Amino acid sequence: MTTATADVLVVGAGPVGLTAALVLKQLGHEVLIVDGQAAGVNTSRAAVVHSHTLEILEPYGVVPALVARGVHTPVFTIRDRDQVLIPVPFDDLPTAYPYTLMISQADTEKFLLERVLELGVEVRRPVTVAAVTQDADAAVATLADGSQLRAHYLIGADGMHSTVREQAGIGFTGGSYAESFALADVRLRGGVPRNEVILYFSPAGLVVVAPLPDEMFRIVAAVDEAPHEPDIAFIQRLLDERGPRAVPAEVTEVVWGSRFRVHHRLADTYRDGRILLAGDAAHVHSPAGGQGMNLGIEDAVTAGRTLSRVLTGESEDLLDEHAAARHRTARAVMSTAGRLTTAGTVPAVARPVRNIGLRVAGISPAVRHRLALRLSGLDRR
CATH class of the missing domain: 3.50.50.60 (FAD/NAD(P)-binding domain)
Known part of the structure; x- marks a missing residue:
């Protein structure tokens, strides 16, 4: 031994x-x-x-x-399609890494x-x-x-x-949440900025869109039953239903995809x-x-x-x-x-009310700053 x-x-x-x-x-x-x-x-x-x-x-x-x-993404935004509900800026945080x-x-x-x-x-x-x-x-x-x-x-x-x-x-x-989540790294054209992490709280459901190196974007979405390997059509449908509307995002490639439960x-x-x-x-x-x-x-x-x-x-x-x-x-x-x-992941009937509440909360600079400190981890110094 x-x-x-x-x-x-x-x-x-x-x-x-x-x-x-x-x-x-x-x-x-x-x-x-x-x-x-x-x-x-x-x-x-x-x-x-x-x-x-x-x-x-x-x-x-x-x-x-x-x-x-x-x-480097200096802002995290919660949106309802094209409408900003809460902008969470990191660029004025007291750190050498304001992003x-x-x-x-x-x-x-x-x-x-x-x-x-x-x-x-x-x-x-x-x-x-x-x-x-x-x-x-x-x-x-x-x-x-x-x-x-x-x-x-x-x-x-x-x-x-x-x-x-x-x-x-x-x-x-x-325990576990009931919903499943789709996860994919994709390439996009269209209305998604590369200097912002966006959490879309649309009436159709949640989807996160965030930039990655090599001109890719990370997509995470809550769905009833996520496919094991999400394809272009599946991700495109998510963005069409939940993402930007004025300048739609077009999925040109799915580099990698999976699913998970939370x-x-x-x-x-x-x-x-x-x-x-x-x-x-x-x-x-x-x-x-x-x-x-x-x-x-x-x-x-x-x-x-x-x-x-x-x-x-x-x-x-x-x-x-x-x-x-x-x-x-x-x-x-x-x-x-x-x-x-x-x-x-609130029920669909409650999502419009939720979004109104978030929009009202997002008016306050103090709320936005507290969220930035919490998400950045700087409140744990």
Whole structure:
């Protein structure tokens, strides 16, 4: 039986696991990453990096590449077809990054992985973790081949169906929304700007249209039954029914598409002894507002910094404080995302009334500023 030793074992090589390893390695600790997939993602999934996320990543050498690659969108707008209900400006926020950065998850992972490897972190894949145990001195991951990896602490960043969370016996409380969602990266012609993320709350239903690099747009729409692979005709129908009307948007290509259902679940705790959770292993929720990956990266940065303090001699009580604080933060973020989703998926008969209410609320500069702080994550500084 082979045993490898590290200060911290990170299970999961997505953006969250890579960030945790990056923070710990840069702070001088030995880190090992394992992941069950043979390679990283090559589709975009998460596509938003917010201002606060860029701020907390600043010390770790990846922000210049992210900022250079992504599309800078200085405003988020809620619309009813062509009518603006609430404009949410980011360009006057108190930050060096007064915009939403639109960039594919594949690119985010690429830049994080490059930096992790540059620092000398080992990433082993495909490696399947079959069991996780712990004793007074270490956490131990038993792999599918029977070998074991032993570390002082273990971070579970292995997604919604986390083996680490299940092995630790941590509950994952919540449920699912009834609606399904269509997701696609497309190329468009017509009436959609490239400097704006738009959430269309039309009478026909919700659709998000956001710019991506390489002249693409991200489309997300709530539908009764989304197709497994949405085609041009399906996306075009969504935009015709819900998107801009004065200058319609024409779909010229679907680069990639999928479907998903929205779950809302939160781990009962972020810590069990020498095991910490981060990212989707700890929380999953609606993509409304683009908070999921950002919250996970924030988990990873704070977990890495806290573990570093404990590894260098400070009290383990810091880990309990970290776990409690992240749990509170996740609850607040999930509440915001849930309210946006509920507003976007109200029954058709209530949508005109909803839109009137949003238009009235959007008149207030204070409301617009609060929304900008909340969506950008700057209210969590």
